[in-house]
Amino acid sequence: MEVWEAIRGRRSVRSFVDRPVERSLLEKLVEAGTWAPSGGNAQTWHFVVVTDSEQLRRIKTVSPGLLGNPPAVIAVCQDLGEAGRKGGELGAKFLAPVDAAMATQNILLAAHDAGLGTCVIGSFHKGAVARILGLPEGMEPVLLVSVGWPAEVPKPPPRKRDVISWERHGNRT
Numbered sequence: 094m095e096v097w098e099a100i101r102g103r104r105s106v107r108s109f110v111d112r113p114v115e116r117s118l119l120e121k122l123v124e125a126g127t128w129a130p131s132g133g134n135a136q137t138w139h140f141v142v143v144t145d146s147e148q149l150r151r152i153k154t155v156s157p158g159l160l161g162n163p164p165a166v167i168a169v170c171q172d173l174g175e176a177g178r179k180g181g182e183l184g185a186k187f188l189a190p191v192d193a194a195m196a197t198q199n200i201l202l203a204a205h206d207a208g209l210g211t212c213v214i215g216s217f218h219k220g221a222v223a224r225i226l227g228l229p230e231g232m233e234p235v236l237l238v239s240v241g242w243p244a245e246v247p248k249p250p251p252r253k254r255d256v257i258s259w260e261r262h263g264n265r266t
């Protein structure tokens with residue numbers, strides 16, 4: 094798939110068919126995440142892949158933003174202790190969440206390329222998810238990504254236009 098086609102064609106999918114996603118495919122998605130850029134090349138991310146139905150149920154209970162019943166959820170996590178040791182306050186407060194977002198976009202695009210549907214979930218209880226996943230002290234889930242075979246792909250929500258300035262803000266030409 095062309096990069097531009099992947100960027101334009103990816104949609105947030107919130108409805109999935111009842112079919113598991115192969116482990117090798119999920120591993121591939123995580124690998125795509127690790128090829129994202131990383132501030133100072135710190136790579137303090139960690140990915141917890143959840144496919145167990147009881148674990149998925151627990152996560153759903155504390156994640157109002159998780160819609161549908163995906164057969165897999167990838168929790169994109171950051172070791173904020175390690176990020177702080179490597180990059181100080183900038184590392185822990187800024188670079189770590191930005192790195193997680195970059196890794197997440199790679200996961201979304203790789204999944205789309207494989208015919209999978211995904212949705213980023215920011216609306217979840219961090220502490221509860223950390224407990225459910227058994228994350229060590231200092232590691233937190235930044236984003237969840239639901240992954241599955243799409244039952245329905247929504248129409249693309251329109252994009253905001255008029256988002257470019259040239260040289261200085263407000264200069265449109």
Ligand SMILES: Cc1cc2nc3c(=O)[nH]c(=O)nc-3n(C[C@H](O)[C@H](O)[C@H](O)COP(=O)(O)O)c2cc1C
Nearest residue numbers: 103104105107158159160212213214215216249250
């Ligand atoms: C940081 C972030 C958090 C999001 N959180 C949620 C969420 O909790 N639940 C949800 O259904 N979608 C969530 N989304 C998906 C957006 O609603 C979606 O990207 C947006 O509507 C544009 O649609 P598209 O992804 O199909 O282009 C989130 C997206 C981002 C980037």
